[in-house]
Every structure is written in C-alpha cells, then in structure tokens.
Amino acid sequence: MxxxxxxxxxxxxxxxxxxxxxxxxxxxxxxxxxxxxxxxxxxxxxxxxxxxxxxxxxxxxxxxxxxxxxxxxxxxxxxxxADATTRYLRGVHEVLEEERDIASVLHELLETEPPDVADYAGHDVMVLNRRSGSELRISRAVPFTEVERARAQALVSLVGDAGADVPLIVPSNRDAVPLLRVAGLTDIEAVSAMHERCSIDTLYERYQVPLKMPMTTRMARRLVVPDHGTALVVQVGTDVVGHGVLELIDETWTFQLIVEDAWQRRGLGTRLMRLAASHAKDAGAARLTFVTAGSNDRLLRAVGRAGFVARVERHDGNVHITVPLREVRSIAATGSG
Structure with a gap:
C-alpha cells in the first residue's frame, strides 16, 4: 500500500x-x-x-x-x-502530441485526487496564468509548495497556446506591406490567430471539412513545419494573413493555401502560388497541383492571374488544378522566399 x-x-x-x-x-x-x-x-x-x-x-x-x-x-x-521531471516532460508531450487538455494533465501531475487526507482542513487553490490572459485554477486538499506552483506555471506557459487558449481575433492592419516568406515554428501563434479570424466558408474551401476552433498547437505546428514539404506565409506587420503548404504526396507536389477574408481579392493568393511554384521547381517538381473545394472559383481565377496553363480535374468533390513548371523561375532567380 x-x-x-x-x-x-x-x-x-x-x-x-x-x-x-x-x-x-x-x-x-x-x-x-x-x-x-x-x-x-x-x-x-x-x-x-x-x-x-x-x-x-x-x-x-x-x-x-x-x-x-x-x-x-x-x-x-x-x-x-516515477521521476518528477520525467512526468512533467511526458505531460508536455501529451498536451502537444496527444491533444490532451492541459487541466486534465495538471490534475494528474499534481495528484489532486483523492481528497481524503489526514487532518483535512480545506483545499488549497493554485491560480495559473495563460498567455491569452485567462486563468486556470487547480485545487487540492494538500497545500501546494512554491516549487509545484513554479512547475505548473512553466508547463502552462510552454504549452498554453494548445487547446483552450484563444488566439487573437483583431483584424490585421491593412496598411502595412505584405511580406511573403517561408514559415517556421515561431509562426505557430500567428497562424492559429489567422485561422481564428477566417470565416467558416474560407476554412472549408481550404480544408474541405468543418475545422474545429480554436486550433490545437499540434495542428498549427504541422501547418508551419509540414513533414514532407514547406510552409509559406504572408506576413503583414506582426500578423500572418495568408498561409500555404507545399507537400509531396504520393509522388505529386501539391499546394493548398488560405487567405483570411479581410485580405482576399488583393492578389495575395496569386503571389503565394507563384512562390510555391518556384519552391516546387527547386525541389525537382515538373508540375504542381493546387487543391481546393469544388466550389472555390477564386482559386481558378488566381491560377489564371498567375499566368499558369492549367489542367483542371475533379476528385471526390475537390478540384485539382495542375500546372507545368517549365517556365517557372527558381527561387534564386526570382529573389523570393
């Protein structure tokens, strides 16, 4: 026992x-x-x-x-x-990789159950601050030590943008000049915030399924650092307003993009396509396929404005627009990315 x-x-x-x-x-x-x-x-x-x-x-x-x-x-x-450090590191993994709720993980790490302890005199409450400004409260019959409070706060600060934290919802500044570049891990929060600002229709055209919000850290990380390709973003000031993923899937280079509603019809989708085509050519691709929902006519128009000659096919309700890359210049030649 x-x-x-x-x-x-x-x-x-x-x-x-x-x-x-x-x-x-x-x-x-x-x-x-x-x-x-x-x-x-x-x-x-x-x-x-x-x-x-x-x-x-x-x-x-x-x-x-x-x-x-x-x-x-x-x-x-x-x-x-089990070793305390190992348990907390495992807790980080469970939040980021297994999408577990951080409150549930902390309850296990701090062993808030059972409450039937000797000389029970009421619960102690730990108040943890999320990066969004909200609070997470954990209570336990046995008083928390300062070390436990520091550990728990460090865990929340590290993974606090996963799950329950709410991304920024203020529209982007439309006066700044858009910058197109390759995405990285530092873009996780900005990409999540951009998705939160997008309408349901815009999200569906990109993902072809109703997208659960707020976005988890695990999904945002895959969007900025895909397993088999490159992510591109459009940055305006400190905000990301457009995003695309260039991936090699079943020996076919594909590109899927999204531009938040307030920045649509400003040519950003066309610019993302051109940059993606240059990256794909540098990776050895002979052609590039853009994938979108069947009702997204804006993508077809953007392909035309980009100057591509395209072959359009329908697969399972989605539109695949394939363009040859013979005339596309490399990244070094365009000076982009």
Whole structure:
C-alpha cells in the first residue's frame, strides 16, 4: 500500500536520518523523495510503502513522532514513484502530441485526487496564468509548495497556446506591406490567430471539412513545419494573413493555401502560388497541383492571374488544378522566399 507523505521539517543536518530510522523501525519503506526548500524550514515529500492495514492517520502519526509537522498522508498509485521531471516532460508531450487538455494533465501531475487526507482542513487553490490572459485554477486538499506552483506555471506557459487558449481575433492592419516568406515554428501563434479570424466558408474551401476552433498547437505546428514539404506565409506587420503548404504526396507536389477574408481579392493568393511554384521547381517538381473545394472559383481565377496553363480535374468533390513548371523561375532567380 503506497502513501504520499508531505511534512515540514526543521532544516538541520540529520533530520532525514531520523525520519528514515523511524520508518525502518515501523517497516515503512521510503520509495521516493522530493525536497521543497521553504527557508528557514524545509518541506519534504516522500512516497512510502506501509504494511497492510495502515491508515492515513497512522502514517501521519509516524512522521509527526519523528519530528515532522503539518503532515499529510494520501493514498497513491505506483505511478507516483516515477521521476518528477520525467512526468512533467511526458505531460508536455501529451498536451502537444496527444491533444490532451492541459487541466486534465495538471490534475494528474499534481495528484489532486483523492481528497481524503489526514487532518483535512480545506483545499488549497493554485491560480495559473495563460498567455491569452485567462486563468486556470487547480485545487487540492494538500497545500501546494512554491516549487509545484513554479512547475505548473512553466508547463502552462510552454504549452498554453494548445487547446483552450484563444488566439487573437483583431483584424490585421491593412496598411502595412505584405511580406511573403517561408514559415517556421515561431509562426505557430500567428497562424492559429489567422485561422481564428477566417470565416467558416474560407476554412472549408481550404480544408474541405468543418475545422474545429480554436486550433490545437499540434495542428498549427504541422501547418508551419509540414513533414514532407514547406510552409509559406504572408506576413503583414506582426500578423500572418495568408498561409500555404507545399507537400509531396504520393509522388505529386501539391499546394493548398488560405487567405483570411479581410485580405482576399488583393492578389495575395496569386503571389503565394507563384512562390510555391518556384519552391516546387527547386525541389525537382515538373508540375504542381493546387487543391481546393469544388466550389472555390477564386482559386481558378488566381491560377489564371498567375499566368499558369492549367489542367483542371475533379476528385471526390475537390478540384485539382495542375500546372507545368517549365517556365517557372527558381527561387534564386526570382529573389523570393
């Protein structure tokens, strides 16, 4: 039977030896230990294995008799023995890669359940600040240490744009000059914000499915750093107002783009197409296929304005517009990207 014990001790040499000796005499085995400095005293957290039949009160009394104060004892599972750093790194992975809710991950990391601890005196509340300005509250019967608060805040700050954080919804500044360039990881938040500003119709023309908002960090990261290609963006000031993904799919180079509603009909889609064509040619492509929903006539017009000779085909309700790249200049020749 495993217990997590939180106790405050006088910060002096030998105090842990006294705790270990008391546990050894009671046949309570110490399996893990964390030290949370709280000068001039210290808070220690131990995971211990106690004999069958022991209760939280019995475990707490053992540590109190050995010199501990403010002792709490909580039943835990085998997962509590795992290294704390490893658990938090795994938590980051679960939020970013498995799209788990960050609040759920923190509840597991901080072990907010069960609340039935010895000498229960009410919940402690941890208030964490998201990058969006909103707050995330986590409560637990056992008081949080400053180290735990710092760990949790660092996790929220690192992955706070995933899931629940709301991207910017203010329209972009239309006076600045658009810049076309290759996207990178620093564009994750700006690309998410652009999608939040787009209408349902614009999103459907790009993805051919109703897109769930707000966008997760995992999806935004794939949009700016695709597995088999290059992402391009149109930047205006600090905002991204257009985006496209150039990818090699089943030996066919494809390009799918989106321009937010307020910036449509200004030639940005045509410029993105030309830049994508140059990148595709540099990658060895002989032709490039633009893919869109069947009702998107704007893409057809943009292809014409770009000066491409196109072959138009329909596949499963989508339009595939394939253009040869013989006359397209490379990136070095155009000076773009």
């Amino acid at each position: 495993l217990w997590r014990v939180r106790t405050t001790l006088v910060d002096r040499p030998g105090i842990l030896a006294e705790i270990a000796l008391a546990c050894g005499r009671a046949e309570v085995n110490i399996l893990a230990l964390q030290v949370f400095p709280t000068s001039p005293r210290v808070t220690d957290e131990l995971v211990v294995s106690a004999p069958t039949g022991w209760t939280d009160v019995m475990v707490a009394q053992l540590f109190e008799a050995a010199g501990g104060s403010d002792v709490s004892a909580t039943r835990v599972s085998d997962a509590s023995v």
